[in-house]
Amino acid sequence: MDIRYKRLTEKELNTFIHMRINQLREEGAKEEIDLVPALNEYYTRHMADGTFVSWLALDEGNIIGTSGMSFVEKPPYFGCPSGKIGLLSSMYTDLEYRRRGIAKELLSRVIDDAREYGCGTIQITASDMGVKLYTDFGFVHNGNFMQYKL
Template identity: 65%
Template sequence: MDIVYKKLTENELDQIIEMRINQLTEEYTSEGKTVPENVDLKKSLMDFYTKNMAAGTYVSWLAFDGDKIVGTSGMSFAEKPPYFTCPTGRLGILSSMYTDPDYRRMGIATQLLDRVVKEARDYGCGTIYITASNMGVKLYEAYGFKHNGNFLQYYF
């Protein structure tokens, strides 16, 4: 098996959207949650990817086995007022890390993570944030991500 890594282009958006929805469904159900029936993410995801890829505020790397996408990663870029541990104020927000179940435990996720972390460094980010699924925590901890006990979320 020869895995090839490439940056996401508009050519793969339909496939990536389908994979993202499958990923979210897998995460929800593995945590005992029910996927909402009245939420259709296809249009929202297409709008997000198209707008943010064009603006340079989103980058994704993909892992291919032949023509099949077997792994995904994503990094969004945002800015906030600079602070001591992030003097640029530029933040990376890691998302969409997913590996096809048949390709897990082969180092693909680490290779994808290396690529998007480099993208964040090149963008000038001083910090990367992630809200990890239960499945992903070990990967991120092994890579060097640290827990932030003060992280809170507000839902609308």
């Protein structure tokens, strides 16, 4: 096994989107619409303006792991004086490659990108499967997180 890591480019976008949809399915999402056009538009736009970054893990040229970090800005607050927040998403490793440190390496790379961007904090809505990875990395639960669906 010779795992290589590289940044996501437009060339890999279709495969990346396919893997994102697989991840959502695995997490139990209900598919009510074709999400591909919206994902394609989002990633293309935000990769172009630098507010979305992703690292890929490849084995013999095949993408076997993905990561993603969206950068958003809120008014500065004491917990994050820059107001810049990284929203972690698209953390996914193919079933047969799990538990080999690939997700940890991908996570480390997008966190470095968030640090470079000036983020003061990183947030994620973790799947049950991902909780151990994030806790081991140093993420802590924030019991105040609430959501209102429009």
